């Protein structure tokens with residue numbers, strides 16, 4: 001305002017040119033004067049935060065740099081975990097959860113050493129003694145910090161990464177999680193967005209669509225694999241302690257083979273055995289997925305129904321077909337046997353010569369084939385293509401080990417595992433089916449022995465262990481009507497979804513993330 005008066009005064013002594021007159025008029029108007037007056041009074045105020053006075057002992061301290069940080073804490077945690085440094089005994093920040101108050105402030109970093117919280121010294125304190133200090137504070141929380149020696153490193157994993165867990169996780173049931181509140185609960189099959197993989201044991205992730213919120217800890221692939229192997233050894237220990245100790249000895253001794261030649265034979269045997277375990281046991285951890293947006297002109301995804309013999313795969317497939325024959329289709333198998341009178345070529349079977357069949361085997365045109373009473377039978381890729389070309393959803397019923405033939409972006413299989421219920425329910429439902437079936441149909445109902453029920457459950461378990469990572473959906477076939485309803489609704493949901501989450505390996509088989517983190521079981525795992 002004062003400047004304005006000076007300006008007007010200066011102009012008055014000028015030669016009163018038109019522009020000068022106009023300017024003096026402008027700045028002398030009452031609203032302009034009021035505006036300047038408000039500006040001046042605001043400008044005179046001090047809006048800078050008042051920092052607490054520097055404590056007296058700071059100057060005497062022999063520490064290089066000390067930082068005082070004030071954070072405002074709501075009822076929510078600050079979003080950081082702490083640990084005790086093993087060598088120095090100091091309390092340090094172990095992790096900063098992305099999106100939490102500590103992260104947003106940008107003032108606290110992983111590796112920072114915490115000296116004080118609200119004036120209370122943390123010297124000789126354990127993390128569980130520090131946590132109550134934070135739990136009971138709300139509002140301003142003051143930290144005295146020795147900043148970590150900054151390496152200036154940025155996260156190397158800037159690419160957006162999505163994982164589908166192949167197991168359920170509840171931190172409340174995990175004794176190994178460093179902080180239960182900081183961990184994420186998730187279910188098998190959900191999509192998680194990975195925020196940080198910098199830590200080898202605990203990654204940070206959000207549920208899909210929650211990326212604005214604070215991230216949570218999830219066990220890394222390596223950690224979960226290790227836990228599963230330990231669990232397996234524990235089970236082996238209980239069931240057959242001799243073999244388990246041989247396995248453990250194999251693990252230990254394989255590191256010392258070169259030195260102790262007298263152990264060589266036993267260790268080699270243990271190693272063979274342990275390699276056997278690794279071959280048959282595929283730890284279900286995570287699979288990297290990417291979004292796929294289906295165009296209305298795209299072919300439908302192939303639906304592969306798998307399960308142990310007798311569980312009800314054919315029954316569910318039959319019900320789906322009857323429920324909507326224009327929408328669902330099944331493949332016509334190939335065979336080398338003679339056509340029977342009532343059969344139609346291309347409807348019941350494609351009848352081909354042995355020579356043709358064997359040529360197709362050599363050309364890898366079969367997803368699955370076998371011999372029965374000197375005749376070949378098989379499902380070929382051509383028959384799948386035919387159903388899909390008709391614009392139908394092709395229902396394929398194969399052994400899970402054969403899915404690899406169609407596990408590509410061309411077929412984008414949606415794999416449903418049909419699982420038997422607990423043995424009591426299995427007995428009950430199958431016997432009830434036999435009972436309620438009328439006389440006419442009685443021959444078509446399969447009668448199961450107790451041994452067959454047990455086999456069914458055993459082979460379901462083996463299938464889950466070996467191929468569980470391929471299953472998109474698990475349907476427990478107890479009550480057939482319930483199982484069918486669930487299957488139909490699930491397939492409808494998948495078809496109608498705007499976005500489908502498919503394995504990254506279908507689209508980018510040599511993605512850099514895979515190369516960096518692949519652990520070998522199956523391409524696409526990270």
Ligand SMILES: Nc1ncnc2c1ncn2[C@@H]1O[C@H](COP(=O)(O)OP(=O)(O)OP(=O)(O)O)[C@@H](O)[C@H]1O
Nearest residue numbers: 309310311312313314315429433445446478479480
């Ligand atoms: N939930 C159920 N409750 C009662 N009976 C069932 C149920 N599911 C299937 N069944 C009956 O069990 C028998 C075997 O079912 P299905 O033929 O579908 O087995 P599958 O999985 O195709 O096995 P396979 O490959 O050996 O033929 C059939 O008689 C079927 O009607």
